[in-house]
Amino acid sequence: MILTEFDEKGYEQTIREEGRKEGRKEGRKEGRKEGREEGRKEGREEGRAEERMNTEAERKRADEAEAEVKRLLEEIARLKASNQ
16 A cells, blocks of 8 residues: 655645636636726717717807808898899
């Protein structure tokens, strides 16, 4: 019969190292998840800001167009009045 000596310290170190590796793996996975969530949040915020800018620019163009139409209608009325 062969008796082998159990290396308790070595076994403990092996278990700890396996735990560390698993913990690092889980940490990286969690970090990627958090990174994706943060990236999506930033993307949504940037998209909303861009949408607001586009909306403001469209509103400004509409106001300018409305002012131009008003000016043209006044000019048409003035021309009609001068022709009579």
